[in-house]
Amino acid sequence: MKPVVPLILTFSSLACANAVADVDYKIDLTSPEHHLAKVEVNFPVTESDSLVVNLPVWRTGKYQVLPLADAVRKFTATDDSGSLLPWTRTASGEWTVALSEPTSVTVNYQLYANKLGQRVNHIDASHAFLDASGTFVYSPEFRDEPIRVSLKVPNNWNSYSGMDRGAKEHSFAADNYDILVDSPIETGISEHREFSADGRQYELVVWGEGNYDIDKMVTDLTKLSGQADVIWDDYPFERYVYMVHATSGASGATEHLNSTIIQRPRFSYRERKDYLGFIKTASHEFIHTWNVKAYRPDGLVPYNYQDEEITELLWIAEGSTSYFQSQLLLRAGVMTAKEFFEDLARRVAQSEKTPGREIQSIASASANQWASSGGDYAVNHSTNIYSEGYLTSLALDFSLLEETKLKRSYRDVHRKLYNDYRIPAGYTIADVKGILDEVSGTSYEAWWQQYINSPVSLNFNALLAQAGLKTTYGKDAKIEPFTGVTLKSGSLVLSQVLRNGPAWNAGIVLGDEIVAINGLKVTASGFESRIKDFKAGDTIKVTLFSNDRLKELSLELGEQQSGKLSITSVDKPSRAQKAFFKAWLGVDWPFDKQGQFKSVQ
Incomplete structure (x- = not known):
């Protein structure tokens, strides 16, 4: 891979170099039993007659408005002499502090942190997980200024983050608030490992007890982390942190700038199907480091933390990430071909049992994501940007492979998005269509109208036949x-x-x-x-x-x-079909002459 291009530079304005002072964050976590913390934020001198202070109303990676500011109590603001300043609550996530003369402003508040499953914040006697969106206020006036964060923690705690470490223990530094809000902190009692892959440094931090095998996790994460050059030319980071919570029920994951937080029930690691759930999630969030964090739709650039950001391209941000996640694991040898096609078959079967795909287009689903609530109505009248976005990406990949006689693929589209539309740029629908036209040598306008702007039900057997595959319920199905x-x-x-x-x-x-x-x-x-x-x-x-x-x-x-849908080889696959398969997945044909997965699988 090429030398890294530091992504953090794209988040900072040139004004940072001439900043008057840092924004200084302090959080006291020394009495964590009741999920409470004390937060202090010191803002530089402002010449304005007021200082607007915000807490985001949503967090990155979850396209939903959340009541994050409800966790804030005992809000006070003081000037540089320590005198109290008057303030008013001007929005759900906004406080406006009145100023009579130029002064620095110190804001203090109590934080209640008990949103573990939302991956916003959580504090207890064993640790604290701090996502800045639900933890640290900011001022739009100083959003681009350098920040420092220092933590006061119990004696036996260790602290980790994707941010650079500060001068003192349990402290961190970043160029601006955008990096802070995308660099969660895990501090507490945890297991920690370091490893390297393809010239980059990685850390694994696991909080919580469970039936996980941390050495196996390191082995497989090392293999996964070395697969990035399958799609991209370089890395947007030098160091990456995998954070894992082994919990009593919370599950899910969120991508961040050069880290991720993955939550799974503590006893969901030993069985192979459970472990695959973990490692697929890790792959998904790792891919997000490029697709979403390094490049994303223009509707999400820059992040507006106080309002929804609507785009018709979330299916690329999320669905395409889901599409690539198992491919990287397959290429890395972490997932077998049999497991890969079991996962794909499950997605196909689920799609065919979801009538909503006949009602809503994937573009409409992307734009509607902020208002989606799931449930019966969603199944019957909506399309999911993750699952259907995966299958749309599959159809697009197969189309590009066919149009270019296996010379180009959907990976080339994402490589170009990364190279040409890296943050602070953002890509538009026209940009994506232009890339598709360039990669394929033909117009994708009609394809886009049929598969993106319109509801679509894919003919999976016709599609998969190009790669020598078919769907089946088995000989005994009835x-x-x-x-x-x-x-x-x-x-x-x-x-x-x-x-x-x-x-x-x-x-x-x-x-x-x-x-x-x-x-x-x-x-x-x-x-x-x-x-x-x-x-x-x-x-x-x-x-x-x-x-x-x-x-x-x-x-x-x-x-x-009856039975479970599976994907297997067609009878007597041709040389052309096997070549298509190899160009698509990058691995050799995995079936024997009887259409069964080879024993090595």
């Missing part, structure tokens, strides 16, 4: 009766009714509670078995409570394939 409903766990109350499915067409709705089939009582544990007593096409009488009123409806059962 047609089974299908209702189109999902029950709440341990209950006969419906948590989902698929649009245009048998139950939907019969007039059964979300929240109805089934009590009998053909006049006989049915239980939650026996519902699926009872349905299998019938055949597809049979009409059954369903007795249920709807808004507390007893009803009986006729339901004609639909049909579905």
